[in-house]
Amino acid sequence: MVSSTTRRRLRARPRALVAAAVAAVAVLAGCTAQAPADGSSSGSGTSGGTKPLNVAFSVAPTTIDPASGCTLDDARLTMALYVQLLQPGQTTDKNGVPSVDPTTADPYFAKSYEVSPDGLTYTFTLQEGWTFPSGTPMDAEAVKYSLDRTTAIGGCGSAIVNDLYLSPTLIKQVTAVDPTTVTVQLSTPDPDFPLALATPAGSIVDPSVVEANGGITAGKPNEWMASHEAGSGPFRLKSFEPGTKAVLEKDPNFKGQPPASDEINVSWVKTDSAMLLQVQNGELDVATGLSKNSAKSLEGGDATQVIASTATANMQMLMPNDKAPWDNAKVREAVTYAIPYQDILDNVLKGYGQLYYGPIPPSMPGYDASVAGPRTYDLAKAKQLMSEAGVSGPVEVTLDTISGDANQASIATILQSSLQQIGITVKVNPLSESAWGEAVYGQKTQAALRLDGPAVFNAGYYLSYDERCGISYNTGVICVPGNAALLDTVRTSSDEAARTQALNQLQANWVAASPKAILYLDATAVAVKKGTTYLWNPITDMRTWKAA
């Protein structure tokens, strides 16, 4: 979503997948959400025979199985094809423009839910009378089947729906009490669990279809499901050519809120220029994944508007703190002052981004602007820090990037020439995605560029990686003293103030240690044909989209 060729795969961390943000820890603590499932404020008429909506994305899904999908790209169709127990909430800004509020979870297939006082048992009350297209009733058994399946497969879906508690898994047991009642028992209290359920990973699948097509094999993705739907959602998959296109057709039998469009043509356009051309030709209503350069060129056009939405993904340079020269904090700090942030933002991102410096992006609740403001480009200070660091002789660093990622290539080039100024010679080492993954997640890399975002949109989830010392997910090998204890408070405390304070302290500690270089917070530029009803959502949700 950052560039046409960028593909962010979830490795040790489900990044940028589910953006169910939590505004404040307190909001959710022990609460019971029961807002009506009205949700849609797009106000689109669903009168018969709407124009088909033409949508293009830059990166095709590797699977459309919600239990296996790891990336935003994998989840493009999920919200259209499947229902979940809960869905991200919506708000309306002061101008009346609706937007998604990923910090809340609204009812969807679950009309309501209750949490036991110990926070370990969630009881969901389901909608009645819903059925799968196959005729199988959509009931508690189906929910149990779906959640169990996701956990059993053990892929990305499991990690997300379990809010990254994997051993033991967060979901201890799912019980179908009666057709409309499901209880989920957790192995540890987790106030963010509803947010995890409001992700594609929490999708409900038709057990009869799954069983007819390979069933569940523990630890093994279902290959049939990767290219077929067993859905419960408002759209049916009329046709699907993996990697090329899909046609979604409104399911007239869907019992929930009907979608705005009758038919959606989804195509995957790998080539940026091709997508740009299609937008220019007016062939597309919504185009997601244009390069910043292409998006910029569309701005101010008569037919198209570019909607830039701040995402949660940030571009960072990993400086594994255990490896030379990064074991010297002064060197790390020097690097953070030697990067021409504004140049990168202006030239590489064409302004589609935001600068900051801290462990939590500004778009996430808990961000403390007073400590985590952007670093300034200060070459003199950087050089000063280098000399204070006492590093002698030329420093050589190999920077791993993902081959074929134009943005990374650009940034690497800029870093190369910037860091040269403070005596660090950067050798750019473009790797294939899997090789890059092995280097980064295997904690072998000396330096790497990485576009990173949280799967579940809250600070506790997001910080679980970097602020715990010595765990394998901690790709930056960051160990800021005291932060681990602060994180425990953030994740488990039910005291809002304590959480806020801990979070602020954590950010301050982090910024002082300069454990990695944060280059920018990415903004997604979506080209939308004027007049199209479009609602941005971190996870693509086409239910409200409608052609002009």
Next chain:
Amino acid sequence: MSTSVSAPSDRSARSDRSALSAEGLRVAYGDVEVVRGVDLVVRPGEKVGVVGESGCGKSTVALALMGLLASGGAVTGGVVSVAGGRVDYRDEKALDRMRGSQLSLVFQDPLTSLDPVKTIGSQIAEALRRHNPRMSRAAVRARCAELLTAVGVPEPERRLRQYPHEFSGGMRQRALIAIAVANDPAVLIADEPTTALDVTTQAQVVELLDSLVDRLGVAVVLVTHDIGLVSEFCDRVMVMYAGRVVEEVPSAALFDGAAHPYTRALLGSLPVPGRPRSDDLTWIPGAPPPLAALPAGCSFAPRCTWAQPECSAGQPPRVVVPSPGTTTGEVHVAECRRALEVVASSRSDESTEGEPRG
């Protein structure tokens, strides 16, 4: 024994009843003149041989007459008449009409002279249809079969449907002759027609040509390097050297009465059957001059044992040689100022004229 230059009027008089006549034919490839003024007259039913070593221009004469010089080559001078009509080598359409109907060609290599992917029948028919567009399909087929039979190919109906690769070398040459005589041409130009064939096959083809002359009255120009063949087959022999005809002699008089030192030397180098083995062969020293840089005067002078200083001074005269073998109307002309002396010496001493050094 009078020396006289043959008058042009003689030749024009003769050309009236000639099947083919060329006067002062000149051919050049780029700047290099490879045929330098060749006169050739062929009467109906006559067999004329053109002999010479490789590079003398004899094949070029054949192709030039047909108007089929390879690219880069052009007729630069001379007047050619076929069956009384003058040929304009710039008029492609007229040439196309002439070729195959009045003037035909039989080529050296029967292996490559037929289109390998077309049947023999269609290749003969092509010649017929070209000049008889209104001929019916059946008539064409019948005529093709007739032609094949005429050139001695058995089972013509089956053979017509076959492809060249299914024919042996001799058979292909017969098919080519059938193509050449399909439209009863006045003159058949045969360019080394037997060179690629074995001796016994060669004999067959020669017999065939002989019989065609007898039966059809076609005139034949036989271009070859084989003096034995020419002298046996032809009525008249033109010996070419460096792009010119140096001697024109009735074949009966060739062996004993050749008047040009080149002809004599050529004959002297032939191991003639019955010639005693103790009798060493003679040869011509040196090599033919490059056509791009011919010596002044007689081109053969530098290699000639008879050469005198004046030979290099100017073009040698055409000398009419009275020969005992000549009958009325036959001409013996040699382009050598000492032609008569040469003839005289050969008469007096059969074997040891102009002994070259070893």
Next chain:
Amino acid sequence: MKGTRVQAGTAVVLLAVLVLLAVAGIFLRGTATTVDVANALVPPGPGHWFGTDAQGRDVFARVAVGTSIALASGLGAVAVGGGLGLVIALVCGLGPRWLDAVLVRLLDAVMAFPALLLALAVTMAFGTGLLTALVGVVVTVVPVFARTLRAEARRATSEPFVQAARTIGLSTPHLAVRHVVPYLGTTFSVQTAANVGNVILVLSGLSFIGVGAQPPTPEWGAMITEGLQNALTGQWWIGVFPGLALLVTVVAVNLLADSIPAVRAARLARRRTSRPRREATAPAPVEA
């Protein structure tokens, strides 16, 4: 003849320009990777002849460095591949028949892959990058050389002069070195020139699909890929100039390859005409 001279002349002039460019590239190595984001996407003009790319790097400098990369890698890969191919060809041409049969089958099988795909397969097996792409390309070059040179070597063995050399008692290795290898000379040089072009094309193709040279290496294929990003937003120069350089290079070496046999023949003819002989009489192709 005249056409050949013009052709060879054009090839030499083009190659000379390219070599100059390549030499310039050696000095411009620094400039080619110097980022100047303030001057990004400047159109071609006096300051930047070929404009600048998205990072403000000078496209001319990058094309120049790309020239040295292309020429060096093209020649290098062909030298290695051609050498190996020559050895195989000699083994095939002069060795035992069964070995020839086996090797030819093997070569044929390798040649069943389009060069780009074979290079791709090999490159992927060794990991992406210019060096591994070169290995991949060498693999594709070997059978091309081996196959053509083998045919020539076989022809050589049936040439009377090689047979004559055998009848005087020359051993096979001597025969190979003294007579067969020189005989292969023309073919080898033609193949070399022709394959340099192919190799450069395949290398850029590999870079284009992302397994060859990686950015920021100023390899032409990689640059065209980068240029493609900006093609429709108006910055045509980023991709067009490297492609043009690539085209000119390949055409130049192909031209050269094309003229080698004719030039050789002409030289031979000149040598003959210097001492007038019968063979030199005239361009009379119709004579027997």
Next chain:
Amino acid sequence: MTITTTTAGARPRRAPALGGALKRAATGLLGVLMTLLLASVVSFVVLRAVPGDPARLIVGPLATPDVLAGVRAQLGLDDPLWLQYLRYVRDFATLQWGYSYSNGADVTAVMAARLPATLELALWAFLFAVVGAVVVATLASFRGGAFATVAKVVSLVGLGTPQFWVALVLILVLGSSGLGVLPGPSGRLTSFLEPPAHVTGLYTVDGLLAGQPIVFSDALAHLALPAISLAIIPGAFLTRLLTANQNDVARSPFVTVVRSKGVSRWAAHRRHVLHNALLPSVSSAGLVLASLITGSVLVESVFNWPGIGQVLVQGIQRQDFAVVQAFVLLSAVLYVAANTVADIAVALLDPRLRVRGGSK
């Protein structure tokens, strides 16, 4: 006396027709098998030698070690290599080309879905190349002079053309951002048009079959630029080949013989030279196909053409080796098949090779 008596006469004439045909078939089959064997080894080695664990790629990065081990066992990755290889060959032969994790579908299904697009592109490119080459080469050979020079320049430049770059230039010049003559890289059809009813999968053909001239013309307009980009190299190659062939044939004595019958130069060229020159070029079908395959890999991604070339590039970028090896192996199979078909075609078309009984 220059009767050329070489050993040629002593060389065996053609063996009896049936035996010869059998032997040729046997040799051909052996070659095909060898090629396929090697192709399978190469693609197998590629799969196994590439860094990265296929099992890891399939289950995703978050899988636990047990899950990973399970998939490994299931894929047979723990078996000895030769066993894996045999299984792989069997799977390929039975069209089980594995699972493309990057497409979330079986490789066979992906290829089958994408093949028509590539076929259509290749078909038109082939048409453009052949027609263009025949016209240019015939003009060059027949007219010579400036035509020959132009043909030579065209073929030389064409052979040196990076297809993906030409694609770019064509888009810039002819595409909607340039002269606007033809649509740019926007797939096979304008998006508001429905693809025609699926018969062959080729939109141009299906469009005609369905009686939708608009679909046909739109599909053709979309095809034009990629097909031209793709046609340039094979077209240049064929131009060169055909020019050389025609020049060679035009020099053969039989053409002089044909002319000596009184046939005009053009008729002789058309009936005899062109015919003879075209025959041997049929056997270069394999090379043309190879260049079309290569071209499709390079051109499809520029034009966003949903063919198998694009799948390959994407497979490479995502390290989806099932796709890569299937493509590599498939292209080798296609190459071999094309060569075999070409051989058969030449044998049928060329009377010299045609098997005939009892001719002698």
Next chain:
Amino acid sequence: MADETSGQTSGQTSGQAGAPLLRVRDLRRSYGGPHSYAVLDGVSFDVRRGETVGVVGESGCGKSTLARALVRLDPVDDGRVELDGVDLASLRGAALRRERRRFQMVFQDPFGSLDPRMTVQQLVEQPLAVHGTPPAERARLVAEMLDDVGLGGDFAHRLPPALSGGQRQRVAIARALVLRPDITVLDEPISALDVSVQAQVLTLLRREQRHLGLTYLFITHDLAAAEHFCDRVMVLYLGRVVETATSEELFARPLHPYSAALLSAAPQPRGTRERERIVLRGEPLARRPETGCPFASRCPVGHDREVCRTSTPVLAPAEGALGHQVACHFPGELVAQPLERAATA
């Protein structure tokens, strides 16, 4: 056969009777795998020291195959080739290469048989170098040899492309003869040359033979040249020797119908033809029939005779001249009818 021919060599032969220099026995060679057919079908003959033996026949008769087999350019399927008692057919590797200096060959094609990149000097010197002659002696021998063939001085440093056909063939002869081989196979040495040069090459060969006491096997299709140049002639037809005799004998009195036809078919200058031309039916077959006389199908004598088609005649002494052998059931039956001599005044 050997016994009958002994002492039959012409007067030029040094009279060392006894074992012949070259004994070829039952030489066989087949082409083409499963459908192979014999190109040489049991060829046996002797060559005495100092003599010139001609092998004549049309294309496909096996004469070139014979030449190549004798100098071991092609393998031999069966049979013996003894040169002074050493069986060349069984030699291999280094032993064969050592022996090669004793048998040399001059090829048909003077344009192809010289490496165009070697000077005349190098070409003629190479055989000596290969066989280990010291450099000083080499230079002397080469200079001598080149003088002998008339290519002294300036020629030594020329490259073959700068030479004419005749000159090249002389270089080829010099290269073969510089080793002083026991036997030299001349494979159509003059057929690619112009008439006026042929005589020069033949004369040179004959002079060198006298000078160095050489032995030649002369392969040719040119009957006149064979008659002129050879002491003894063998006629080959489809891989078999059908007739052999001294050249005077053979050309005066051919006994085999094929020989007779061959001689009569050769073009003869008007006035020299003495016999009616015999025109054979059909053309030479590519391969021998399974049974009977290989010539039967074309033979004017044997075409309709049962015995000719069922039984293969063997080479046997003929009546008349000693050493005249013929393989025919009806030798001498076909004799070209004498022609009335053309009137020459």
